[in-house]
Amino acid sequence: MPRFEAQKSPMAPYHIRQYQDSDYKSVVDVFTKGMEEHIPSTFRHMLMLPRTLLLLLGVSLTLVLVAGSWLLAVMCIFFLLLLLRFLAGQPWKGYVAKCLQTDMVDITKSYLNAHDTCFWVAESGEQVVGMVGAQPVKDPPLGRKQMQLxxxxxxxxxxxxxxxxxxxxxxxQFARDQGYSDVVLDTSTLQQGAMTLYLSMGFQKTGQYFISMFWRLAHIQTIQLKYSFPSA
Incomplete structure (x- = not known):
């Protein structure tokens, strides 16, 4: 089946093309850095949770009342903040590790050698600066043919x-050309830039859930979005 190739705009400072094996190192680098950028916002989000603030306040007051030492209280809070920062990074690092062990371990095999799948990169100045992949949803709702971004x-x-x-x-465009009725994806409540982008392009929120117990405790939800083609 012929592969879809995005058109290059003469005015754009970039162009989009199909992934090549020589892009692998750059793709992994862009993806890893992009995911790890969410660690600081995750830390700030967790820090502002009422339960976290109560814990920090409770520990400091307890140490002051029991040990009579403000220095000990400050040191304890400092180490609790370090622990919180460490915990904030683990889900994102774990997510990257999982992706690099599953579909991204061999992008060509996962996205280019399978039916109705593809992976693209955005290139600027001969440098890979962006990426996206698409695969069919294995068990779509009855009567729907869905592609996942x-x-x-x-x-x-x-x-x-x-x-x-x-x-x-x-x-x-790829999904439309292949006759799909919807494009679906998951993002998180922390990724406000992504949410704004998707909603502005016509995606609609269809659900939300906690992907793990950690995300439930951190009160960070995964958001499900869907774009339906008018003809569908």
Missing amino acids: FRLSVSSQHRGQGIAKALVRTVL
Whole structure:
């Protein structure tokens, strides 16, 4: 089956093309850095939770009342903050490790050698600065043919140029050309930039859930979104 290739705009500072094996190192680098960028916002989110603030306040007051030492209280809070920062990073690092052990261990095999799948990169100045993948949903709702958007990421230095929107449009066009009725994806409540992008492009929220006990405790939900083609 012929592969869909996004058109290069003469005015854009980038172009989108199909992934090649020589892109692997750059793709992993962009993806890893993009996911780890969420660690600071996760830490800030967890820090502002009422239960976290109560814990920090309770520990400090207890140490002051029992041990009579403000220094001990400050040191304890400092180490609790370090622990919280460490915990905030583990889910994102674990997610990257899981992706690199599953579909991204061999992108060509996962996305280019299978039916109705593809993986694209955005290139600027001969440098890979973004990526996105698409695979069919294995068990879609009855009467629907759904494509799932995966691994959207753009280098922080190249945001604000419309690259993420162009990558999403590439997936939408690919799915439309293959006769799919919907494009679906998952994101999180922390990824507000991504949420804003998807909603502005016509995606609609269809559900939400906690992906793990950690995310439940941190009160960070995974959001399910869907774009339905008018003809469907």
